[in-house]
Amino acid sequence: MPRILLAAIAIAIAFPLPAFAHKFWLLPSQTSLSGNEPWVTVDAAVSNDLFYFNHFPLRLENLTITAPDGSEVEAQNAATLRYRSVFDVALEQDGTYRIAIPFAGLFGTWEENGQRRRWRGSVETFEKEVPGDAKNLRVSESMSRVETFVTNGAPTNEALKTSGKGLELVAKTHPNDLYAGEEARFQLLVDGKPQAGLEVEVMKGGTRYRNTQDEMKLTTDSNGEISVHWSAPGMYWLEATHSDDKTSVPQASSRRLTYVATFEVLPQ
Template identity: 50%
Template sequence: MPMSALRFAAVAALLGVALAPAAAQAHRSWLAPSATVLSGAQPWVTVDGAVSNTLFYADHVPMRLDGVKAVGPDGAPVAIQNGATGKYRSTFDVQLASPGTYKIANVSEGAMASYKQGGETKRWRGAVGQLATALPKDATDVQVTYSSRRVETFVTAGAPNTTALKPEGKGLELEPITHPNDLVASEKARFRLLTDGKPAAGVEVEIVLGGVRYREKGPELKVTTGADGVFEVSWPEAGLWWLEATVQGADASGARKSSGYVATLEVLPD
């Protein structure tokens, strides 16, 4: 449906498709698990999700749970249970019924278009599948933006494995080379960024330590992926770290594409 220019700009910022990279914005999206490495028979993990000014402290708006999903150690979907959304955060549980590594992600995508009809500029937003029939036949000067965003974290029950870590080949994704639940301070970790399944070269990755509400600003790292999409991180200290990258581009039709990726990673003391 048509929207005012002001509302359209607000929606663009919310979806992470503004011209500035998402890392430059004050509000950060995150998923924070109650633990990342668990033992015992069929343990549970509780996950908080929010968009906040202070990392891992819910002080702005809750994360919507519509796109949250979990993948188990065998690659099969795992149920999201006891989901609830409050004023500042959402929360849900995942039971780790089988040993191995689980990937928990909030995946969203959408489309926006601006066009002219009868000399008037109009705007539309909605699901990608609705775009083809949403615009009027007499629309001119059509400009389309596709957006996708993936916010992830990883948890392991017992011995880790890698089945759930397999990329889906869509949007911006992280392919761990070092297992994401085997990160230790002072040890290097290696990851690969992929965009639509191919190495994302020359992409800046921002890595920020959370838990700084009661102290001075913590470490903030910036690294750039190589031609093979690989980047390395030397963790200066243990803690819960937030990683973000954004890729802007265009598809074969000239439509603009904006893909964002966020991960929460726990680094243990050496």
């Protein structure tokens, strides 16, 4: 894949565009299964239209798949194509799997010989690639997480545990127990603590085939929670962002946190 494409994807993941522009997502072929060692296929993409791959593939270097017992399993048949990445997951255990692509990095700007320089990379490469005497250096930190959930048999909760780092979701209603006409309750945490006043956007897939986005704009309450009413069955996308100055690296003065998830809502 061309380096310019890889760089564009990394930048987009670290610094998400407005909700009406590019969206990041993982889309499983189905989320609730039963049987003897079933499989799911997952698409991973950055798109203009929700769940329609027409922009960039989502890179899989940081892909993590957490099994129902909390262990990590490997993706099968992974490939990155022109507009999407794709991989299979063998559901050898009963219970809920968490499929996620986390990202963490730094963005820096400074002046050099009268011109503005920009840099994006990891904490590990910062000191090697950014001059120690950089003039007017400004550094920001970015942490994001794109994920989805798949259950074989009865839903379980072991794989849903949070890490206490960045922006995370606590599913008060199990993510694979969602039905049209009902409500789900979710809690958003920042560094393990409930985050009040957080803006959350929820949108049904298929935006390519309707004239409006039809998004739901919600705000977390004093306990960091939201209630989502599912008006119709289908695949849904949720995004939340948060900015503050509570960086985890001394070089950065600000940080941006992003959380994205895909849910399947089933008919009654």
